[in-house]
Amino acid sequence: MSPLTTTVQNTGTGPLLRIAGELDYSTAPELRELVTGLPLEPGQRLVLDLAHLGFCDSSGITAFIVARNHALAHDADITLLAAPGPVLRVLRVTGLDQVFSLAPGQDTRTERAADG
């Protein structure tokens, strides 16, 4: 299994968190800890870039909900960027596609999507 790797980049509109690898029962706590430690200002947008997320189970979905709760608690928004097909499918089945703002990925610069 490829482990989880995360990188945080601060953009003008809020933190961009790239999540790559596998998000499951063993790795999700790591993401939850990271994401709840991200500083957020009111009105900012937390972007989770999922373009390189290879696998995501229900523990991963819980981590996204934790991220959303963290954003809402700071009057910030959250966007899931470039969710791969299987993740999109899970988001649709769970109805979370109505709860999260989803942005399609751009092959060139994901940062631009986050900025825009």
Add this chain to the structure above:
Amino acid sequence: MTCRTGPGPDLPEGRRTAHTDAAFTALLEDSAEELYESAPCGYLSTLMDGTVAKINTTLLNWLGLTRDDVVGRLRFTDLLTVGGRIYHDTHFAPLLRMQGGVNGIALDIRQADGGRLPVLISSVTKTDHDGRPLLIRTTVFDASDRRAYEQELLRERQVAEEARRRAEEDRQRLQEALAVLQSSLLPAQLPQVPGMEAASHYHTASPDRLGGDFYDLFPLDDRRWAFFLGDVCGKGPQAAAVTSLTRYTLRAAALHNPDPVAALTTLNTVLHERYATGDPRYCTAVFGVLEPEGDTVTVELASGGHPPALVLRQDGHTEYLPTPGGLLVGIMPSAPFTSARTVLGAGDTLLLYTDGLTEARTGEKRELFGDEALLDFATALTDTAPRQVVTAMTGLLNSFGDGLDDDTALLALGVPMTDPTPASDT
């Protein structure tokens, strides 16, 4: 063991003083004979038939015997305990014959007062110029301190083993408690619904981690029956607590208002209120009502974030019963739920499952089993009764091996072709 009997070691001339000279003189007076008799170990010489020919005072004192009791009267083995004698005859003596010497064998010697002294015994055979054995020289070391130390080690090992055994018992008890708790989250057996056949299966991924899948089937009134199946996020005791809350909330809500959307809405309110802060706790669930009417059963169900139910038609057709837009239960103060309705005719089966089934990983690439494969698999089962459907699905789950690392619940509800048979748990 070498017993030094000669003069002390030579020291450099310059270091010799009157004081050390005096000490060496005293040493030299300690004759070989004196050393033999009162050495800190026992000495014993025996003839080849074992008869004791010579024995030192140290050993006589340990034995509590006089020289006259022993020399020429007793054999070496007479000094040993019964067990020691057997060991001597079967191991010690043959080794000595073969090798001409034996080192550090642990035996017990008998003392005149009835006690026994643990000793370490070494023997060498003295031979003449032609190599013929003449006699056996034996040293005997008091090993009582060493034996006490060994017994202490042994005792500590026994204590450790006892602790391990107790830990194992505790683990066993915990496992039993978990199994009881787990079974309290599921019906002991499915009730018999008139005109229908029901079957279920629960696959436990890990006996150590309480699963969060659940299902139930129960009467609403003399006409209608309610069922639900779902999956609580996470595992362990916290998840089980949510599962318990979910199960009894749905049961109570159904009796109050059996409308599927209303039941899920009540559950959503309860879960969100209970787990609004801190660790998010939610579930996915399908809740439905069965209304038998003649040879058919009308099903109305609603889903909150749960994979769609499968309908296996008697005519060989299989379809998902979509409930798009239904949200996970418990994450939002108010949540949309979508209902769907279908009619089961004779030979039709409704199959509910949790995502352990579709998210199992298969093949070398460990790809998700997926909705399409499930649809294909179910299509081959359209001419079978709910019980056979669950049996086949259970076989499928087992075939995933370690590709299935999540709990999985199955509930099949169908209208039999022939007379209804009793409900069963597989």
